[in-house]
Amino acid sequence: MCGIAGWVDFEHDLSDERPVLQAMTDALANRGVDGQGLWLSGCAALGHTRTAVIDLAGGAQPLAVEEDGRTVAVIVHNGEIYNFKQLRTELQARGRRFRTRTDTEVALQAYLEWGPAFAERLEGIFAFAIWDVRREELVLVRDRLGVKPLFYTRLPEGVLFGSEPKALLAHPKVRPVVDVEGLRELFSVAKQPGRAVFRDMAELLPGHTLTIGRDGVRDRTYWELTARPHTDDLPQTVETVRSLLHDIVLRELVADVPLCTALSGGLDSSTVTAIAADWRWKLDGERIRTFVTTFDDYVEKFQRDDVRFAPDEPYAVEVAGHIRSNHVNIRLSPSQLMDQKDRLQVVLAQDGPATLGDxxxxxxxxxxxxxxxxxxxxxxxxxxxxxxxxxxxxxxxxVGADTFPWVVNEGLHPSNRGGQGRDLFGTGFLDKLDMAGHYADTYRTAAAQAPHQEGESPEESRMRTIGYLTLTRWLPMLLDRSDRLSMAHGLELRLPYADHRLVEYLYNTPWSLKTFDGQEKSLLRAVARDLLPASVLERKKSPWPVTQDPAYTRMLHAELAALVADETAPVLPYLNLDAVRRTLAEPGDAHDWPSRMHLEMALQFNTWLTHYNVELAI
Known part of the structure; x- marks a missing residue:
């Protein structure tokens, strides 16, 4: 929905620092395509870029509340609060007055009414900052699962914050330094909560509030996963999940702008789409709009691999016909995937390189x-x-390994035995990272934090641990990626399955119920049985598609050859040039997408070093 940025300095008046705040805010321009706003007074400066979703005319930010003609608090907000109408009614009954229809003003008034504990009352996806003028305190808040990002940097005199690292890097006191710990985070597929890639940056933990004042910092947990007994039998469990999903989707359809669903034709997106289509037709008499992405000749020439068993498009088209949606097929070509401008924008959107490439x-x-x-x-x-x-x-x-299960799975593929995206980097560089030791240390810490219920069987205990690891170390990477790549265009993604009520319920649902018929996602299939075609209900999970066009692999090889021929390329000292030459000497298999990850990472790493002027402190 938006981008937020700000600066608090308890020792200086920031009223004349508008150019710096403007630069921080401009760095987030893509997150808010409908407007910008700045607020500076005394030791606080807040910036906002807006993509309007609720109250298009009256929802400009920063938004301030006044009492007796004096500003008492100001907020900049990113995301959505789905229960804002109920909270607004409750707050009005307690004497609070509103001048907009926004969920942003509800959040600010809730803070003024209930103090920092107000976060427990909010339901949605959000990250925001409140400057309490009365107390001279900054309050940072992030949603329970961390769907919306929020980074900060502590300074001797105060703090900087922003939706993305690029906003902090726009401040003259922040340098793009990355040390060994940051590089480990960059190459890792198991995220450490709160850790950022750039040195001296941190990410506010999901389910936390952080209050920064003249007397110090207070970090408060307002939500975390807990273990409790699951007393529902299978029919009750299915019905509870069904009821929750219908309520969640209904609440997430609220918007004053056009809304759609991304439909892959898989079980997950198809279920959400079918429920959304039903609500939209009942409430408004309108058909939902749906989108699926594919590539030129992908369906006609598709070859299955070890995780993709069929192309998405035919299933998505079948679901669209079944629910009678207004459907759009997005078709991409290899030349689009290799467009240098767009590939650069992908790195800039994520503030760093990644292995996923196309x-x-x-x-x-x-x-x-x-x-x-x-x-x-x-x-x-x-x-x-x-x-x-x-x-x-x-x-x-x-499942039985003494580490993150997906790290083991990654190493099962011959192309990834050296680690995802690391095969073209030099031994000296990789030795400093010691990813094996890093995974061992972070796994022990993570596994020890998993909440458990007394009396669990060994299998249930292990699967609960894996559920915890997945939600806290795997999911954050996917959430960050989705947010960055969508908000690069001011597109807001809403994630019904991330509703904390559903997450809490299913974290405590035994594995034996989740897989009651021997399939993955048995419960969700049972919930969707009356909503979807049989072909979709029976379809195995298929990740986001990758192109299988040989032209794409050839383009990657050509780009890598050009890179190593450029003696000024900043990545060269960190590569194993013999491994690069061996890779270039081979034609490359268009269907071996794990091998492509090594090329993608080397190329993007060079782009990142170049455009961010990164200082590697290793």
Whole structure:
């Protein structure tokens, strides 16, 4: 929905620092395509870029509340609060007055009414900052699962914050320094909560509030996963999940702008789409708009691999026909996927390199196309994490390993035995990272934090641990990626499966119920049985598609050859040039997408070093 940025300095008056705040805010321009606002007074400066979703005319930010003619608090807000209408009614009954229809003003008035504990009352996806003028305190708040990002940097005199690292890097006191710990985070597929890639930056933990004042910092947890008994039998469990999903989707359809769903034809997105289509037709007599992404000749020439068993498009078209949606097929070509301008924008959107390559680029291009039709899109993410949909949850060698199960699964593929995206980097560089030791340390810490219920069987205990690891170390990477690539175009993604009520319920649902018929996501299939075609109900999980066109692999090889021929390329000292030459000497298999990840990472790492002027402190 938006981008937020700000600066608090308890020792200086920031009233004349508008150019610096403007630069921080401008760095987030893509997150808010409908307007900008700045507020500076005394030791606080807040910036906001807006993509309007609720109260298009009256929802400009920063938003201030006055009492007796004096400003008492100011807020900048990113995201959505789904229960804001109920909270507004409650606050009005307590004497609070409103001048807008926004959820933003509800959040600010809730803070003034209930203090920092107000976060427990909010339901939604959000990250925001409140400057309490009376107390001279900054309050940072992040939603329970961390769907919306919020980074900060502590300074001796105060703090900087922003929706993305680029906003902090726009401040003259912040340098783009990355040390060994930051590089480990960059190459890791198991995120450490609160850790950022750039040195001296941190990310506010999900479910936390952080209050910064003249007397110090107070970090408060307002939500976390807990273990409790599950007393429902199978029919009751299915009915509870069904009821929750229908209520969640209904609340997430509220918007004053065009809304759609991203429909892959898989179980997760199809279920959300079917429920949304039913509500939209009942309430407004309108058909939902749906989108699916594919590539030129992908359906006709598709070859299955170890995780993708069929192309998405035919299933999505079948679901669209079944629910009678207004459906759009987004079709991408290899030349679009290799467009240098767009590939650069993918790195800039994420503030760093990644291994996913054309998956990220196609996601970025999909968001751009959807934004031409809609401002809000409901998606099916988080279902695999809470219902049990990943193949590594069913492999004994992954489940039983004394580390993150997806890290074991990654190493099972011959192309990734050296680690995802790391094969072209030099031994000296990789030795400093010691990713094996890093994973061992972070796994022990994470596993020890998993809440458990007394009396669990060994299998249930292990699967609960894996559920906790998945939600806290795997999911954050996916949430960050989705937010960055969509908000690069001002497109807001809403994630019904990320509702904390559903997450809490399913975290405590036994694995034996989640897989009651021996399939992955058994519960979700049962919920959707009357909503979807049989072909979709029976379809195995398929990740976001990757191109299988040989032209794309050839383009990657050509780009890598050009890179190593450039003696000024900043990545060269960190690469294993012999490994690069061996890779370039081979034609490359268009269907071996894990091998492509190594090329993608080397190329993007160079782009990142170049455009961010990164200082590697290793």
């Amino acid at each position: 998956m990220d680029t196609s996601n970025y291009l999909t968001s751009r196309e959807i934004k031409t039709h809609s401002t809000v899109a409901l998606v099916g993410e988080v279902a695999d994490e809470i219902f049990g949909g990943y193949n590594w949850m069913f492999k004994p060698e992954c």
